[in-house]
Amino acid sequence: MDLQLPDHLTDDHRQLIVDLAERNLAEHGDGLLGLVLSGSAGRAAATEHSDLDVYVVLSDDAAKHRSATRSTTVDELPLSLTELERAPAFGSGGWWFRWSFAWVPTLLDRTGGRIPAALHRQATLTPEEVEAVVIEHSRLDGWLNYAYRALKSDRDGNRLECRLDGAESMPWLLDLIFALAGRVRPYHKYLPWELREHPLPDWPADVLLPLLQRTLDGDPTALRDTFARVETGCAAYDAARGHDRTKEIIDDWGEGLLLFQS
Template sequence: MTLEFPSHLPTIDRTRIATLAERNLADHGDGLLGLVLSGSAGRGMATDRSDLDVFVVLSDEAAAGRTTSHSSDVDEIPWSRSELDTVGAYGTEEWWFRWSCAWAPVLLDRTGGGIAGALRRQATLDPREADAVLIDHDRLDGWVNFAYRALKSNRDGRHPESRLDANESVPWLLDVVFALAGRVRPYNKYLAWELRTHPLDGWPADELLDLVGRLLDGDAAAIRETFVRVRAACAAYDAGRGHMRTTDIFEGWGAELDVFVGQPQPLQA
């Protein structure tokens, strides 16, 4: 049994994982299908306070009765092959787990590549899933709504209220940006890391992170700039999908979108 470790993983962590692997092999034999390293350690972001998040992929029979075990060094998370192959829809409990598969190194795959393929599937959206996030679950319309409300409050001099709506718009925006790219939005902790190590087309990391920072400050100019970019990205998305569904969302706002071309009021301390 040969384990493949990422180059950044220190020797002490390799030893801990090797011990875990040997124990699971002894316990489950052929029922041990693979090991995946998630969390900060898997992505080269570990600190001296980080533990190891190791997914132990098992046959359905071997996984029966197994539960997650926690220690100060390792969280050992059993995962049946059926669970790995179950792709959760947006808003379900399984959905919130999907990004943990993104860019997570496979340490052991005794399925001939099946585990790596299943991880990629978990972390990406097929066209119907992307449509569902953007349209059926209202993430695009919801983002427009929060951005619109923030600009109206800014226009009317309600700056704390504008900041609140601008802040609330950010999670919706990130869902939209990643769905347009066919990817599951990362956990906030990993946003900058993913944008820099796995760039999004049309959204350079520093530009998007700057926009997010300005949105969190309630910057009305940033809201308007983001609106222009999202609308253009949606038009390109619709062209690729052969429909007009995201464009129709913008069109449905009619003259209300005029607020996106107005002049922002100066921020107040």
């Protein structure tokens, strides 16, 4: 086997992966198609408390007889190449797992490149998927809804309600801005890491993270500042796609937009 082990791994982690690879090769032979290192260790963000999350990519037949095994040191997660190459749609049961394959190394590939290609496909969105997230699944309109409710609560002196709706708006916002960049949004644990290691166009870490914190703190100006950036990003998206669909969604809020501008 030609294992490609990242330089940042500890000696203990390297040995655990070698042992896992040899055990799976002995069990599955040609049915072992590859290994992928996910989690904190796969992203060079491990701490002393981190275990290894290793996806064992198998042929369809080999995968039928395997289930996940977990320990304090290694989570061994078998899946077939067919499963890895299938990108679940937004809102489906498998959508939440797609980011597991973002920015992670392939330790072993016996497929001639199909595994790295599948990882990239899982973590990125086609133009059709972007439109589905932003428009069909209402991530733009949903964010506007919660942000508007938060601003109304602030106007009326309801501080707790403002903070609650501001917090509720965040998943919608993150789905939106990552989708506009053609990416699946990360798990919250990895949001600061991704913003710093793989910056979003127009949403650098030193802008987005303080906006999120200010929103949690109930600062209405954070929502207004966010709206200005969202509006600019949506205009660029519409121009690139040759339509006005996001502009129409925003314009449909009519006089409600005054709260975002005051």
